[in-house]
Amino acid sequence: MSLRPVRRWTCQPRAVSRKTRTRRPFVVVHRPQGTPLTPAQRRFLDRCRALPHLADPLDAELTVSTAVSDLTADEEFWAGVIDHATTRPTRRNDRLLRLLAAMLTGRPREWAANAVPAAKPALSTGDSWICDRSLDAGYLALLCTYRFTDEHAMVFLIDELTGGVVRKAFVTRNITTAHDKLAEHGPLHRINPEAAHWLLAKSFHRLDRNPTLDVDEEVHRTRLLAGRRIALAFG
Known part of the structure; x- marks a missing residue:
């Protein structure tokens, strides 16, 4: 008696209307979906x-x-x-x-x-300024502007005495006041936004390697904002 191979039947998924919105599942290695929250x-x-x-x-x-x-x-x-x-x-x-x-x-x-699609409105980068006091005071400051619908800015203080780690950071909607206050500490010069965010990327990377360093609480509170803007500046 000869043995015939068993035919494997495949189940075709039911057609889904283009108007039906479904969320695509994602796969995370070593983490089954449905794992309880920590x-x-x-x-x-x-x-x-x-x-x-x-x-x-x-x-x-x-x-x-x-x-x-x-x-x-x-x-x-x-x-x-x-x-x-x-x-x-x-x-x-x-x-x-x-x-x-x-x-x-x-x-x-x-x-x-x-x-899901990313949140709207889209974010765009604007101008950047630098106040470089690294030689005489051991720090440099960056002021970078961004826009959703209205414009806002982030200000960063990078401590050169601790290897270039971001020491302070904050968000402001009053760009003119922030610019004037920063100018009181030294001359402000325009800097290419990509160059400014390259400095920020290096500074945050150093902080990641030394997470126990004492930095202002606002650095942590605005960290996701800074990360998004660094990624945006590099396209």
Whole structure:
């Protein structure tokens, strides 16, 4: 008696209308979907409850960045947050996913962007200035402008005495006042935005390698904002 190979039947997925919006699942190595949230992830999500009520995109960014400022946010952290937000659709989770798709970098940004489009309006870079006091005072300051609909700026103080680590940072909507205050410390010169953000990227990288360094709390609270703007400046 001859043996015939068994034919394998394949199941074809049901056609989905183009008008139907579905969130594509993402795959994270070593983390099964549905894994319970850690206390840190729950704390972060609780801190983001106000997101649906924030109309200003800068306020929304600051809320997310502040919410994670005292937590260890590695890929595993973001994988759990994005998995939870993707599988439990609420107004908060939808807004959070859109913000993460815009603010994060690397694989976490891709995971969020696979679920929803990035938050609007789009962010663009503007002008940058530098106040270089590295030779006489041991620091340099950067003022960089950006725009959603309205313009805002971020100011960074880089401590050259500790190897070029960002020591202070803050966000302001009053660019003229920030420019004038910074000019009191020394002459301000325009600098190519890409060069300014290259300095920032190096400074934050040094901070990542020395996380125990004593820096201003606003550096941590605005960290996601800075990371997004550095990535944006390099295209």
